[in-house]
Amino acid sequence: MSIVEDVLNKVVELIEPSEDERKKLNETASLLLSLCERRFSAIHGYVSTSIEGSAAKDTWLRSKPEIDIFIHFQPIVSREVLEKIVVELGSEVIRDAGGNSRLRYAEHPYVEGFINNITVNIVGCYEVSDGNWISAVDRTPHHTRYVNSRLTPSLRRDVRLLKSFLTQTEIYGAEIRVGGFSGYLAELLILHFGGFLELLKSASRWKPPVVIDPERRVTKREALLIFAKSPLIVIDPVDKNRNVASAVTLTKLSEFILASKFFLERPSVDFFLGNAMLESMPINSLAENRNLFAIIFKIDEYIAPDVLWGELRRSAEGIKKKLSVAGFTVYNYGINESRGEVILIFELDKLCLPSVYLHRGPPVWMDDAAKFVKKHLLSSDTIAGPWIDGDRLYVLKKRKDISVDVLLRNWLAKGEVSISRQLYKLFSSSKIVVGWREVIRLLGTGEHSSFLARFLASRPLYMMGKTEF
Amino acid sequence: MSIVEDVLNKVVELIEPSEDERKKLNETASLLLSLCERRFSAIHGYVSTSIEGSAAKDTWLRSKPEIDIFIHFQPIVSREVLEKIVVELGSEVIRDAGGNSRLRYAEHPYVEGFINNITVNIVGCYEVSDGNWISAVDRTPHHTRYVNSRLTPSLRRDVRLLKSFLTQTEIYGAEIRVGGFSGYLAELLILHFGGFLELLKSASRWKPPVVIDPERRVTKREALLIFAKSPLIVIDPVDKNRNVASAVTLTKLSEFILASKFFLERPSVDFFLGNAMLESMPINSLAENRNLFAIIFKIDEYIAPDVLWGELRRSAEGIKKKLSVAGFTVYNYGINESRGEVILIFELDKLCLPSVYLHRGPPVWMDDAAKFVKKHLLSSDTIAGPWIDGDRLYVLKKRKDISVDVLLRNWLAKGEVSISRQLYKLFSSSKIVVGWREVIRLLGTGEHSSFLARFLASRPLYMMGKTEF
Numbered sequence: 040m041s042i043v044e045d046v047l048n049k050v051v052e053l054i055e056p057s058e059d060e061r062k063k064l065n066e067t068a069s070l071l072l073s074l075c076e077r078r079f080s081a082i083h084g085y086v087s088t089s090i091e092g093s094a095a096k097d098t099w100l101r102s103k104p105e106i107d108i109f110i111h112f113q114p115i116v117s118r119e120v121l122e123k124i125v126v127e128l129g130s131e132v133i134r135d136a137g138g139n140s141r142l143r144y145a146e147h148p149y150v151e152g153f154i155n156n157i158t159v160n161i162v163g164c165y166e167v168s169d170g171n172w173i174s175a176v177d178r179t180p181h182h183t184r185y186v187n188s189r190l191t192p193s194l195r196r197d198v199r200l201l202k203s204f205l206t207q208t209e210i211y212g213a214e215i216r217v218g219g220f221s222g223y224l225a226e227l228l229i230l231h232f233g234g235f236l237e238l239l240k241s242a243s244r245w246k247p248p249v250v251i252d253p254e255r256r257v258t259k260r261e262a263l264l265i266f267a268k269s270p271l272i273v274i275d276p277v278d279k280n281r282n283v284a285s286a287v288t289l290t291k292l293s294e295f296i297l298a299s300k301f302f303l304e305r306p307s308v309d310f311f312l313g314n315a316m317l318e319s320m321p322i323n324s325l326a327e328n329r330n331l332f333a334i335i336f337k338i339d340e341y342i343a344p345d346v347l348w349g350e351l352r353r354s355a356e357g358i359k360k361k362l363s364v365a366g367f368t369v370y371n372y373g374i375n376e377s378r379g380e381v382i383l384i385f386e387l388d389k390l391c392l393p394s395v396y397l398h399r400g401p402p403v404w405m406d407d408a409a410k411f412v413k414k415h416l417l418s419s420d421t422i423a424g425p426w427i428d429g430d431r432l433y434v435l436k437k438r439k440d441i442s443v444d445v446l447l448r449n450w451l452a453k454g455e456v457s458i459s460r461q462l463y464k465l466f467s468s469s470k471i472v473v474g475w476r477e478v479i480r481l482l483g484t485g486e487h488s489s490f491l492a493r494f495l496a497s498r499p500l501y502m503m504g505k506t507e508f
Numbered sequence: 509m510s511i512v513e514d515v516l517n518k519v520v521e522l523i524e525p526s527e528d529e530r531k532k533l534n535e536t537a538s539l540l541l542s543l544c545e546r547r548f549s550a551i552h553g554y555v556s557t558s559i560e561g562s563a564a565k566d567t568w569l570r571s572k573p574e575i576d577i578f579i580h581f582q583p584i585v586s587r588e589v590l591e592k593i594v595v596e597l598g599s600e601v602i603r604d605a606g607g608n609s610r611l612r613y614a615e616h617p618y619v620e621g622f623i624n625n626i627t628v629n630i631v632g633c634y635e636v637s638d639g640n641w642i643s644a645v646d647r648t649p650h651h652t653r654y655v656n657s658r659l660t661p662s663l664r665r666d667v668r669l670l671k672s673f674l675t676q677t678e679i680y681g682a683e684i685r686v687g688g689f690s691g692y693l694a695e696l697l698i699l700h701f702g703g704f705l706e707l708l709k710s711a712s713r714w715k716p717p718v719v720i721d722p723e724r725r726v727t728k729r730e731a732l733l734i735f736a737k738s739p740l741i742v743i744d745p746v747d748k749n750r751n752v753a754s755a756v757t758l759t760k761l762s763e764f765i766l767a768s769k770f771f772l773e774r775p776s777v778d779f780f781l782g783n784a785m786l787e788s789m790p791i792n793s794l795a796e797n798r799n800l801f802a803i804i805f806k807i808d809e810y811i812a813p814d815v816l817w818g819e820l821r822r823s824a825e826g827i828k829k830k831l832s833v834a835g836f837t838v839y840n841y842g843i844n845e846s847r848g849e850v851i852l853i854f855e856l857d858k859l860c861l862p863s864v865y866l867h868r869g870p871p872v873w874m875d876d877a878a879k880f881v882k883k884h885l886l887s888s889d890t891i892a893g894p895w896i897d898g899d900r901l902y903v904l905k906k907r908k909d910i911s912v913d914v915l916l917r918n919w920l921a922k923g924e925v926s927i928s929r930q931l932y933k934l935f936s937s938s939k940i941v942v943g944w945r946e947v948i949r950l951l952g953t954g955e956h957s958s959f960l961a962r963f964l965a966s967r968p969l970y971m972m973g974k975t976e977f
Contacts, residue, residue: 368862370864416971430759
């Protein structure tokens, strides 16, 4: 047996659910199915209840048991009513099954519950035929049918391997926070390439944009035209107008390409499973002498995660841009959220701007030239000049504020930095921590410490703790 | 009388030579003329001796009495012989007249002497008709005739005003060190515009490139085509293929434009005469906290000033460019030479580069990607990464050398900075002084102190010590 197969077999043993675990999941699913049918059957427009997702396809990971229950309605039911009913009765079902429920939001609200350590989602959808989608989740039952009619035991094994690989390389999840691969996308890729290794062999040679069309329903040209901004385009077999990989960012796709290359070169269980290195990372020595600053605030009301992460990303990009224009170089930044506390950490080339800056004036032949001279000649913040170089005037000016936190507070106060409107108040009243010592003191232990360690290392888990590569 | 006329009259009183001074100059000129005729008359090919320059045109400044003696030869005399004879016999003439002589070089060697505090230049030229120029100075007698046939007493007064104005604003002199206006150019401008104020009124509205053609011998289009790189084009009345202002740099022309604007707005003798402020400039407080470094070396052999200054400028630009590429911002630099000692002073945004830098790698889909990761992952100077942003790899690297002097020495040693070949050795073995305290300690007194003060202020003398403008 090859080294690769050896590694994969080891991994499969650890990620494949046991008979007991399968039994427990299936029993819970059956229970929920009957509870739902009982609760919803009297509702006008109700059609049926189905199991979807990894439980229905037998592609769930031992570490992530999850049941998606779909309540199907006729299109005559309005969205408002559908949502209201699913939330109300769904919560009762979870309670009936002995679990705790909470409300969540994706495109529309759904109920999340925890029963016997299994995550349960109760979602409402419309029973429609191909192409007549009303809500975003109406395709899901069609996806389940498509995948189940094609999966073999060996391909199921490979879907689990891929999900495990994507999880460990932090590429798993279509939510905005991740920008990675959904479970359905993972299944389609395994089906299309015929296996885990076959997919990785192909991916290791990908150059974005990548187009995959399992049912050969569009030309590559068309796909690139319709999904122009997507680095990865996987045409949905049940809807040729949809890109299954629309959430995948160029960064995540690139991380997948690189991970594929390295796994094939040096196969190892490190690409699939936990990393003890994290705990022992010498966070102090990692941070030493680096120009770090962090923005910290608490979120005081519920914001749907996809909305929050979209706004956080946009805001971080806005801050990065403003810092660059002001004369800083932003090497890297990271965002973390934990129990409603958000931190943005930036690494810069310096934490203070030079106290003197060169100010370029107009050419001497412009009418403004005299005005420029008069303005700067006697101004107390002029260090030197005006002088002329070429046909232009220059002065050296003293900077009043030089420290990154003071500058950032000023910009926020004046609305000079592009921050999402919804988060502006939180940013404006945030705590700003400057310097690696302060950052470590405040964030080196507790909630954000492992994120901070990861940020300071800024490398994939599978590269950590290597002495050769 | 207007304020302007009042100022000009005051200046004229101070710069116009007295009767006694005129008499002394004329007597010295006559003496030299007869001594030259005696010495040179026996030489084969000798034609005559003439007085040229400001003495011949009566446009010299009281502070700068100067006599140019031109020895005219027939074209049958070779340049080597002409040069040799002029140097030999010219030196004897100076000695005969009771002065000290030294050899100087422009396009060809000439003899400079000092007699009764008057600077005397003895120069050899060919007696040729218009257009048949052999050496660069053959046009000079033609220039003198052209100017003298047109100057009036009032225009002579204005030539003196202009020369004085150009001197005080540091725009006078066609040598490379200055890159400014020659005496002949000053005279032509006064003739063309009809007076000092008329010239300034025009200049205050100039936008380079500026074309002036006193005898209207070429079109503006032609002039701009032939002298494409000249910001100021003044067609020589005695040779339409020559730009009298070819030495004038864009910077100097712009300084003239700006000075014209400001003089017309607030006429003052400060635009013509000395400045006491210089001595009292608080050099320490001017330099405080500024990021200065200086390169200092002694020139160990004679280099003609135009050659030296050309090379110094090119070298300074080479250093500026290299510093910029390396990550420094060069705000300004200055060059000074005094008694064979050269200093180049630079003002930067910082004296050290950040100890960490962002290194951008290849896109992940390139074959080099794996090589890049392997190279940096285990390297001891990798601070963080590799990580991926977009489709590219990045790492944070530690910089070994960060101080500007260490970096500069390394670049010089490796030939990585564009320095003139002739000066490479001098630069390589130069003293490099870093930091404003060290610069002040070494250069704040002595030879270079007033240059340093001017560099730190970096503004025209006429702007100094103003409390309003």
